[in-house]
Amino acid sequence: MQPELIADYQCVCGEGPLWHPMEQRVYWVDIETGRMFRYDPKTNTHEQFFSGHTVGGFTIQADGSLLLFMDRGSVKILRDGKLETVIDAIKGEEKSRFNDVIADPEGRVFCGTMPAGDQLGSLYRLDTDGSIHHILGGIGCSNGMGFTLDMKTMYYTDSEPREIYMFDYKRKSGEISNKRLFAAVSPEDGIPDGMTVDAEGYVWSARWDGNCLVRYNPKGEIVLRIEFPAKKVSSVIFGGPAYEDIYVTTAGGDNKKEEGHGAGALFRVRAGIKGRPEFFSRIGL
Secondary structure (H helix, E strand, C coil): CCCEEEEECCCCEEEEEEEECCCCEEEEEECCCCEEEEEECCCCEEEEEEECCCEEEEEEECCCCEEEEEECCCEEEEECCEEEEEECCCCCCCCCEEEEEEECCCCCEEEEECCECCECEEEEEECCCCCEEEEEEEECCEEEEEECCCCCEEEEEECCCCEEEEEEECCCCCCEEEEEEEEECCHHHCEEEEEEECCCCCEEEEEECCCEEEEECCCCCEEEEEECCCCCEEEEEEECCCCCEEEEEEECCCCHHHHCCCCCEEEEECCCCCCCCCCCECCCC
């Protein structure tokens, strides 16, 4: 389970890896610089293919295009190298940006924002008709999300209090309720960041300033820990033809001396554990 370095673009904040099943490639982003990258494991080649405004997170649309969640609450579709605006801005988010996002089984997208100044972060839900709905407020740092195998529960990470929560999730309406604690992370164990759920229903959580990726069982107990040569392990996703490859992003590539020689790189881990496909967003389709 030794992490394999796949690509090193010295990302300041490498984040949001996502497997594109139509293309059989993994995509990821450097939030701070607005760069986006992709890696083709079949040819073992990678490239930067986009540079623009801040991209806090993205989903893959059902037609194969990318849905970008950017600064000021803006949402845009990247198709054939061109951007199409879905939402120009969200009132009150002018100084903020989106962070982590996830598409749900119906093609909606849950999308969180970062705090800015005295304003705390929020969680929104973008519905397939393009309407945006404020779901949660008072968030320290909106981060990783996922769904249980039965689609009745949604996981949600708030990095500031170092906690991962569970919410009852209604697939038909997209409503969430009944917040409760899934896991609390001690300061010495880093900060919970991006996450995903594998085919066995176990939760994988990246550890910012924790040098590692951890796997929780459904009871919230850590059953596996994988160390990385980077302090800021930021996010994780399963990919590959059989979803047996774990792709992990790291941050701090502009300060490798302090952050570790693997800071800012994309890694792959083969742990003999299977993941499952992420859902497509269906915004405007």
